Amino acid sequence: MKVLVIGANGQIGKQVVNLLHESNEHTVRAMVRDEKQFNTLKEKGIEAVVGNLEGSVDDIAKAIQGCDAVIFTAGSGGHTGPDKTLLVDLDGAVKSMMAAEKVGANRYVMVSAIGAHIRDSWADSPIKPYMVAKHFADKALVDSKLNYTIVRPGGLLNEPGTGKVTAAENLTRSSIPREDVAKTLVAVLTEENTYKRGFDLVSGQTPIGDALKTL
Template identity: 40%
Template sequence: MRIAIAGGHGQIARQLSTLLAQGGHDPVALIRNADQEADVVAAGATPLVIDLEHCDDSELAEGLTGCDAVVFAAGSGPGSTPERKLSVDRDGAILLADAAVQAGIRRYVLLSSRGADTYDADSDDIFQIYLRAKSEADAAVRGNDQLDWTIVRPGSLTDDSPTGKVRTGAEVEGSIPRGDVAALIATLLATGAGVGKQFEVVSGEMPIAEAVAAL
């Protein structure tokens, strides 16, 4: 499969690209900075320079031509403004969904956050705005009946070595290595499992392949 990954220079995205390439797939890393091209090529992906905050769905759809699936792994990052939490984490995910539909792509995996729906709508705290952005993006994708979507909500992300084992559920607490999140998404894409499912995931005792098959 040819799989476009928004936020292709991120840590999870690059690990995902490597796993997909090793599995015989063709990852395409959507990046907004051409200086990042060498990094994503080294991870096994083909770079596509496009800025989700400064393009429309038609332009993005053109870039997605020939892809079989899309992954939203983009984020505004630490220290970003409240405005960018909404323009990247929410609007970028919705833009990718709209562009995927235009390009005739049904499979969409959205990387969200544990506890996204618990945000305080009256708060101006940056983390609450981040959760709101994720929650609203998730809701928009869930409501798109032209997509075969899966929404992955990991717990606190770490740089620990991946264990290959996870725990999933509607609500779970804990942390998870970025490498295990990448492996989980790769398994979802390779197997086609998890369509129409939204779940939280943290480190656990179940092998990723079994956890994905049980969704």
């Protein structure tokens, strides 16, 4: 499966790109925002494309063309305002779904946030604009024609992964290393038990592959 990673220069995105690049099962194309990031990836032998989620659906479709799947790991970042959250995490995500449908990249994996599907869980959250964006981007994905999986990780850590997680429809907020999130995103690509569904993801005691099969 050829996979476009949107947000390939992010902390999770970089790990997903490396995992796919090293994979015997998949190939990768990394979508980044500028030429410097593009050149860095090309120097590593990784196919890359410059794209902007604030651009048109047609421009994003050009980046996806020829791929079978999309993994969306992009985000406006914690230092931007609600306006960028709206433009990237919501509108940019929806445009990428439209673009994927347009070019026939039917498999779509979304990185969301734990509890994003339950309004009451973030009613008083200090990051409410982000949660609103994720909520409605996820809803748009569910309503699309794409074969989607929505992964909703808990608090993200930069410590080494354990390869063991808890995956379920509704979990109490906890944390998880970014490395384990990245491995889960790659694992769900071909795990049929995750098709057309979303789930929360935190650290746990079950190997990733087993956790996905027993959702």
